[in-house]
Amino acid sequence: MTAAMAETKKILLAHGGGGQLADELIRKTILARLGEKRPEGLEDSAKINLSSKSICFTTDSYVVKPLFFNGGDIGKLAVCGTLNDLAVAGAIPVALSLSFIIETGLEIDILEKIIDSIAKTARQNNVHIVTGDTKTVDAGQADKIFINTAGIGIRLKTADLGFDKIKPGDKIILSGSIGDHGITILSERQDIKFQTTLKSDCAAVSGLTSKILTGTTGVRFMRDPTRGGLAATLNEICRQTGLDIEIKQSQIPVKPAVQAAADMLGFDVLEIANEGKFVAVVSPACAEKVLRICKKHPLGKKAKIIGQITGASDTPLVEMETIIGGRRIVQMPYGRELPRIC
Amino acid sequence: MLERIYKAQTIMANACKKLGRQINIMEVCGTHTVSIFRNGIRWTLPDGLNLLSGPGCPVCVTDQAYIDAILSLAQRDDCLIATYGDMIRVPGKGGSLETDAFKNNVRIVLSSEDALQLARDNKEKIVVFVAVGFETTAPATAVAVKEASKENIDNFCILCGHKLVVPAMETLLSGKNDKIDGFLCPGHVSTIIGYGAFENIAKQYRRPCVVAGFEPMQIIEGLAEICRQLAEGESSVKSVYTAAVCEKGNQKAQKIIKDCFDHAQGRWRGLGNIDKSTLKLKKQYSRFDAYIRFGIDPLAKSDESGCRCGDVLCGLIKPADCPLFAKDCTPTKPVGPCMVSSEGTCAAYYKYERRK
Ligand code: SF4
Numbered sequence: 001m002t003a004a005m006a007e008t009k010k011i012l013l014a015h016g017g018g019g020q021l022a023d024e025l026i027r028k029t030i031l032a033r034l035g036e037k038r039p040e041g042l043e044d045s046a047k048i049n050l051s052s053k054s055i056c057f058t059t060d061s062y063v064v065k066p067l068f069f070n071g072g073d074i075g076k077l078a079v080c081g082t083l084n085d086l087a088v089a090g091a092i093p094v095a096l097s098l099s100f101i102i103e104t105g106l107e108i109d110i111l112e113k114i115i116d117s118i119a120k121t122a123r124q125n126n127v128h129i130v131t132g133d134t135k136t137v138d139a140g141q142a143d144k145i146f147i148n149t150a151g152i153g154i155r156l157k158t159a160d161l162g163f164d165k166i167k168p169g170d171k172i173i174l175s176g177s178i179g180d181h182g183i184t185i186l187s188e189r190q191d192i193k194f195q196t197t198l199k200s201d202c203a204a205v206s207g208l209t210s211k212i213l214t215g216t217t218g219v220r221f222m223r224d225p226t227r228g229g230l231a232a233t234l235n236e237i238c239r240q241t242g243l244d245i246e247i248k249q250s251q252i253p254v255k256p257a258v259q260a261a262a263d264m265l266g267f268d269v270l271e272i273a274n275e276g277k278f279v280a281v282v283s284p285a286c287a288e289k290v291l292r293i294c295k296k297h298p299l300g301k302k303a304k305i306i307g308q309i310t311g312a313s314d315t316p317l318v319e320m321e322t323i324i325g326g327r328r329i330v331q332m333p334y335g336r337e338l339p340r341i342c
Numbered sequence: 343m344l345e346r347i348y349k350a351q352t353i354m355a356n357a358c359k360k361l362g363r364q365i366n367i368m369e370v371c372g373t374h375t376v377s378i379f380r381n382g383i384r385w386t387l388p389d390g391l392n393l394l395s396g397p398g399c400p401v402c403v404t405d406q407a408y409i410d411a412i413l414s415l416a417q418r419d420d421c422l423i424a425t426y427g428d429m430i431r432v433p434g435k436g437g438s439l440e441t442d443a444f445k446n447n448v449r450i451v452l453s454s455e456d457a458l459q460l461a462r463d464n465k466e467k468i469v470v471f472v473a474v475g476f477e478t479t480a481p482a483t484a485v486a487v488k489e490a491s492k493e494n495i496d497n498f499c500i501l502c503g504h505k506l507v508v509p510a511m512e513t514l515l516s517g518k519n520d521k522i523d524g525f526l527c528p529g530h531v532s533t534i535i536g537y538g539a540f541e542n543i544a545k546q547y548r549r550p551c552v553v554a555g556f557e558p559m560q561i562i563e564g565l566a567e568i569c570r571q572l573a574e575g576e577s578s579v580k581s582v583y584t585a586a587v588c589e590k591g592n593q594k595a596q597k598i599i600k601d602c603f604d605h606a607q608g609r610w611r612g613l614g615n616i617d618k619s620t621l622k623l624k625k626q627y628s629r630f631d632a633y634i635r636f637g638i639d640p641l642a643k644s645d646e647s648g649c650r651c652g653d654v655l656c657g658l659i660k661p662a663d664c665p666l667f668a669k670d671c672t673p674t675k676p677v678g679p680c681m682v683s684s685e686g687t688c689a690a691y692y693k694y695e696r697r698k
Contacts, residue, residue: 190452263556266373266684268380324347324558326382328694334673 011106016136026134029108033115034098034122034129046130048095052154056091058082059150067110067144069188071180071200072275075117078147080204080275081226083125086151087206088222088278090159090213094152096122098132101146104139114145125204127151153206159213163240165220170309171287172245173280175205175294176302177253178230182272183261190265197257203276208297215293218286224278228333231270231318233279235332237309238316245318247307247330270320271333281309346559347386350566357569358390366392366521367568368514368657370507371528372399372685373556379694381558391569394519394657395690397510397613398528400475401428401683402655404503405609406644409434409679412501415470415636416444422464423448424457425472431682454479454486454500461490461498470632474503477534480621481595484602487623487630501632502621502640505608507531508539509619515547518613519656524550524568526561529583536591540579553581560584602627609641611679612652649678654687661688668696 014021062078072080079096086093098118102111122129180201187198205224213219225233230252238245254269262269276299282290287305294300307320318330358365369375375395378384384393397403413434416423423439427450430439439448451457454471461469473483483500490498511525527540532553540551550571554564564582571577581587599621608620622640623631633640649671650664661667661680671677673689680686 266376320382322380322382322385322558324343324381324383324386324562326385326558328379328382328385329696331693 009108011102011104011108011111011136013104013136013138016102016134022134029112030115030132030134033112034119036129044131046095046097048130048152050094050152050154054155054157056086056089056153056155057150058085058089059148060085061146061148063143063146064185065143066185066188067114069184069200070198071184072202073114073117074145074147075114076121076202077275078149079118079121079125079127080202082149082151083127083204083206084224084226084275084278086153087204087209088224089153089155090161090209090222091153091155092210093125093127093204093206094154095128095130097148097150098129099148100132100134101142101148102134102136103142103144104136106144111145114147121204125206156210156213158217159219161219161221163221163237166237166241166243166281166309167220167283168243168309168311169284170220170281171284171305172234172247172307172309173282173287173290173294174230174252174304174306175208175277175280175300176201177255177258178225178274178277179254179258179262179269179272181275182229183258183267183269185273186265186267187261198261201274201276203299205276205278205299208294208299209278211297212280212290212293216282216286216289218283219280219290220283221281222278225274227273229269229271229273230279231268231330231333234318234330237281238318239332241309242312242316244310244313244316245307246310247318247320249320249322251304251306253302253304270330343559347562350562351386351388353566353573354391354569355388357573358388360573364390364392365523365569365572366394366657367524367526367565368394368396368522369526369561370396370398370511371531372402372683373530374398374526374528374554374561375687375690376685377556377558377561379690381561382694383558383561386562387565391565393565394522395655395687396514396525396657397610397655398476398507399655399680399683399685399687400479400505401432402651402679402686403505403510403610403612404432404474404679405611406434406647407609407642408501408503410644411638411642412439412470412472413437413444415501415632416447419447420468421447422460422467422469423472424451424460424469425449426451426474428683428685429472429474431676432679433676433682454482458486458490458495458498461495465497468497468499468635471498471500472503473500476505476507476531477595477599478530480504480603481534481598484598487602487627490630491627496629499630499632499635500623501638502603502623504603504621505610506605506619506621507535508543509616510610510613511540511543512547513613513616513619514656515543515549519658522549522657523572524552524577526564526568527551527553529553529555529560529587532581532583532587532591534592534595536589537579537581537587538589539591544577544579548577550577551579553579553583553587555583607641612654612656615641647677649680651678651680651688654680661691664688668692
């Protein structure tokens with residue numbers, strides 16, 4: 001650590017200014033920790049040679065409070081989230097960009113921890129961070145740190161996915177338990193007691209989705225049920241296809257601690273965000289095979305067929321048979337769910 | 343589980359047959375309403391059993407004048423409104439707390455303690471805590487007021503809208519809606535007030551009162567117990583709540599409420615003025631009373647709007663009977679509180695049952 005860094009343990013406005021402090025922050029704190037080899041040095045754009053013409057490109061921004069939570073942190077989330085967007089589009093991730101907007105006053109230690117986490121997650125998932133940017137803003141203009149990542153992936157030849165491929169009779173597979181991420185964040189924010197048993201599912205599913213897409217042919221569509229949870233994903237499918245969906249609550253895995261915390265806060269787990277799960281709509285013929293592939297993978301052990309696409313209708317709906325044998329509609333979440341009063 | 347459901351269903355069906363008429367059971371609490379819809383419980387009930395949603399959603403029962411009073415305070419730059427999230431979208435005069443004109447002076451808090459902290463941190467403002475809820479949230483408000491008093495946090499006050507469950511139930515039975523045959527009583531309120539609090543309703547009004555938790559099985563078994571009592575001409579207070587509910591409730595919490603509040607006449611949406619149905623800060627805490635501080639009349643009458651929430655929460659009509667339901671009034675564009683609150687009956691119907 002240089003003398004300048006030792007004196008300034010916190011992010012200053014000058015760290016984003018393009019001068020000496022900024023240069024040091026980028027070289028010593030960010031690049032060194034990311035461990036990326038960069039033959040072309042610090043250029044404004046990365047040059048990438050891709051082996052295919054069919055690529056997927058996505059971007060997402062990450063804001064989360066708290067920055068560190070059981071099961072992950074904003075850095076891991078920023079990598080996994082973008083990898084998952086590529087994964088469900090049927091791509092194998094190749095390269096990521098990484099941009100920070102940092103609030104003045106953020107401790108450099110915290111930034112270092114986040115970068116270490118980004119580096120580790122990228123390494124684990126065989127993806128390179130090839131370009132990036134850092135900006136600093138005055139205190140109060142951002143909440144500690146915001147991260148944006150964009151990602152490029154090569155689309156698997158076997159992946160022919162889209163809403164238009166979905167047909168009545170198709171099965172809906174969910175890769176694992178729902179609600180883990182959102183409920184962990186909500187309960188850490190509200191300091192409720194279940195905390196110790198709650199853990200975010202934050203993970204990159206690209207390893208598993210590529211296995212499925214290379215191992216079978218009947219996958220029609222995939223989506224990661226993040227914000228708005230399973231309810232939003234299913235309603236999106238329903239709206240885009242004009243087809244009804246029926247799911248069975250008894251088949252949807254929910255951890256007891258997640259359910260308990262959701263009940264206490266007044267949330268419906270179907271509407272809670274996930275960060276390491278996907279929903280796949282598959283042909284009836286390949287459903288069992290997809291399930292088998294899932295179950296062999298650590299991120300798909302709890303995978304289940306949770307329902308099916310039923311038929312066309314003027315007012316397409318997602319309906320759920322509840323555990324007690326009742327029925328209800330699953331609607332598109334309104335947006336911001338607020339914890340109830342009592 | 344299926345066996346238990348089947349058993350409960352048989353009891354309910356037999357009761358309907360024996361009485362030879364529709365049985366109307368009111369679930370008093372908004373959390374019950376949500377659980378009933380979320381779990382599709384109405385689907386599993388016999389045709390003759392009709393569930394009515396009662397005045398148990400804290401947001402819905404607040405009178406329009408109360409909402410308008412908050413909005414008028416939110417317009418003052420010397421005030422900071424601290425409110426539970428549920429309240430911010432309730433429409434009133436000039437918009438809601440979410441509207442641009444008000445929102446700079448509004449903060450969402452998760453507890454009364456957070457509101458008090460807001461007052462400590464914003465000495466230049468008067469922090470007004472929107473104190474709503476039943477006996478479950480009142481103790482926390484009381485604790486905050488006591489703390490404010492001890493620390494002399496004079497820029498803190500509460501607009502007390504805390505209400506009591508039992509007087510509302512009695513008002514319903516004494517005229518508003520006497521077709522109610524029995525009550526499914528809220529578990530969490532009962533842990534505070536004790537199931538003994540419903541004794542009068544069972545004895546004097548001869549309506550079964552069964553306390554249940556919010557899990558679907560408990561709700562179904564609670565409904566079955568009410569039906570059993572009706573079939574056998576009984577009316578008593580029972581609890582199928584597995585968590586700790588005792589006859590006397592949580593006396594410590596009751597004492598905290600008593601130390602801080604008196605019972606007073608209060609205004610309810612749909613039910614009008616009810617004697618001894620709301621909590622009012624005791625004289626010694628009157629400096630924290632926003633009604634006094636700002637000269638607001640807690641019993642002020644409000645203007646009529648087209649919203650029929652009052653009738654909905656008395657169980658007189660179903661949301662679909664309101665001409666605005668799902669047309670002019672939806673969760674994104676709510677006209678009344680029953681469509682705003684996550685526990686509101688109209689919101690629940692819209693969300694879980696609307697097929698078109
Ligand atoms: S539908 Fe809207 S306007 Fe009608 S009673 Fe319900 S909340 Fe009020």
